[in-house]
Amino acid sequence: xxxxxxxxxxxQSEINxxxxxxxxxxxxxxFMVVTPFLQQGVTVAIPxxxxxxxEDQAIxxxxxxxxxxxxxxxxxxxxxxxxxxxxxxKKVSLDALKEQVEKALANKKEEDKIVYIKxxxxxxxxxxxxxxxxxxxxxVDKIGLVADKKKKGATTAAPAT
Amino acid sequence: xxxxxGAGNRAVPYINVTxxxxxxxxxxxxFMVVTPLKPSRFKADIPTxxxxxxxxxxxxxxxxxxxxxxxxDLQIKLNQDQMGSVNQPxxxxxxxxxxxxxxxxxxxxxxxxxTATNIPEDQRIEKTVFVKAPRALxxxxxxxxxxAIKGAGASPVGLQVDDLP
Numbered sequence: 001x002x003x004x005x006x007x008x009x010x011x012q013s014e015i016n017x018x019x020x021x022x023x024x025x026x027x028x029x030x031f032m033v034v035t036p037f038l039q040q041g042v043t044v045a046i047p048x049x050x051x052x053x054x055e056d057q058a059i060x061x062x063x064x065x066x067x068x069x070x071x072x073x074x075x076x077x078x079x080x081x082x083x084x085x086x087x088x089x090k091k092v093s094l095d096a097l098k099e100q101v102e103k104a105l106a107n108k109k110e111e112d113k114i115v116y117i118k119x120x121x122x123x124x125x126x127x128x129x130x131x132x133x134x135x136x137x138x139x140v141d142k143i144g145l146v147a148d149k150k151k152k153g154a155t156t157a158a159p160a161t
Numbered sequence: 162x163x164x165x166x167g168a169g170n171r172a173v174p175y176i177n178v179t180x181x182x183x184x185x186x187x188x189x190x191x192f193m194v195v196t197p198l199k200p201s202r203f204k205a206d207i208p209t210x211x212x213x214x215x216x217x218x219x220x221x222x223x224x225x226x227x228x229x230x231x232x233x234d235l236q237i238k239l240n241q242d243q244m245g246s247v248n249q250p251x252x253x254x255x256x257x258x259x260x261x262x263x264x265x266x267x268x269x270x271x272x273x274x275x276t277a278t279n280i281p282e283d284q285r286i287e288k289t290v291f292v293k294a295p296r297a298l299x300x301x302x303x304x305x306x307x308x309a310i311k312g313a314g315a316s317p318v319g320l321q322v323d324d325l326p
Contacts, residue, residue: 017178024185031192039200047304052311053201060200069300116202119300126296128303129322132207136322141209143320144202147304 041066042086044120049150059116059146065104066146067097067131069119078120083127094134102138113139118146203307205292206319225269225287227260227315229253231294231306233326247302250309257313261288290315295326 040060058064068086071078085092087100105113115135119128132143230238237244237253244253263269264286271287290310294303310318 014175017182021178021182021185024182024189028185028189028192031189035192047301047308050201050203050304050308052308053203055201057200059202114204121299121301121304123300124296125294125298125300125303126325128300129296129320129325132320132322136207136209139209141207143205143207145205145304145307146200146202147308149201 040064040088041068041118042070042089044068044070044118045122046118047121047145047147050147051150053147053149055149056144058114059144064116065101065114066116066118067101067135069117069123069127069131071120071123076122078122078124080124080127083123085131094130097131098134098137101135101140105138105140114142114144115140116144116146203304203311203318205307206317207322208319223272223287225264225289226291227257227289228291228293228321229306229310231292231298231303233295233297235298235302237306247305250306253306254309254313257290257310257315261286261314264288288315289317289319291319291321293321293325 040062059066066088070084070086071082072084075082085094085097087097087104092100101115105115117128117131119131135143228240229244231247232238235247237247237250239253239256242256244250244256265282269287270285271289292303292307292310294306307318
């Protein structure tokens with residue numbers, strides 16, 4: 001760049017990093033602000049490193065119905081009676097869940113009526129089945145079990161479906 | 162800024178920003194990695210509510226039905242055959258794949274799909290698999306098995322929700 005900056009007859013040999021730091025800070029703040037909004041529902045320990053789930057961008061849509069099933073962090077062994085249900089970010093009881101799922105699905109097209117279930121791995125399967133039964137009463141027959149896909153290159157590829 | 166750089170015997174008021182940039186870059190990369198870019202899910206079908214007055218005994222069982230049962234001891238069974246434990250579902254996946262391959266050779270189509278030649282052959286083969294697991298099991302173990310079933314090419318995967326032990 002051959003930039004001759006500043007004082008006297010000396011060449012300044014240091015790069016001016018201030019604009020770069022500015023940009024970095026802005027990027028950092030953008031990512032920090034955006035990250036919590038990218039995911040719908042509450043944060044739960046969904047199954048990780050699964051080989052074959054299908055990608056579905058609709059999970060991050062604002063309009064998707066996402067039910068989270070999890071236990072409070074102070075109940076690590078997660079007995080059935082300690083399970084908590086969330087619709088979106090709101091904690092609900094199983095009975096309220098039915099009504100609100102129905103409301104949320106009311107003006108959706110038939111083929112879009114899919115409910116995503118984000119369940120923590122340590123929840124007992126019976127609790128998940130309870131939720132499934134609840135949404136089934138509202139005429140839903142398609143559910144999506146949200147899982148985390150293993151990053152590429154870690155294991156041998158499984159055959160495509 | 163009124164900064165006079167690198168001159169003579171005066172003190173140089175220059176902050177060393179390199180460590181700051183290092184930390185910022187690392188934080189930036191951490192956030193970029195953590196940001197979930199590609200959400201994914203297992204699609205599963207569940208039975209719709211049945212009319213309670215319907216006579217279930219009149220329904221004919223499909224001989225091609227595949228049911229994967231998980232026991233409370235975490236052992237997997239495909240129909241009646243033992244398939245090993247939940248943590249090693251490779252055997253199950255291999256058996257399912259073999260079954261689907263056989264069905265392709267024998268042209269075992271889904272009910273109602275026998276003559277639908279406009280649909281690709283692969284989608285007409287009966288590849289429905291049902292999953293049955295006791296309520297006491299951990300959700301994580303069930304999903305591991307669903308992952309293996311999905312990997313074998315099964316579609317759709319159905320979850321049994323009634324009469325679970």
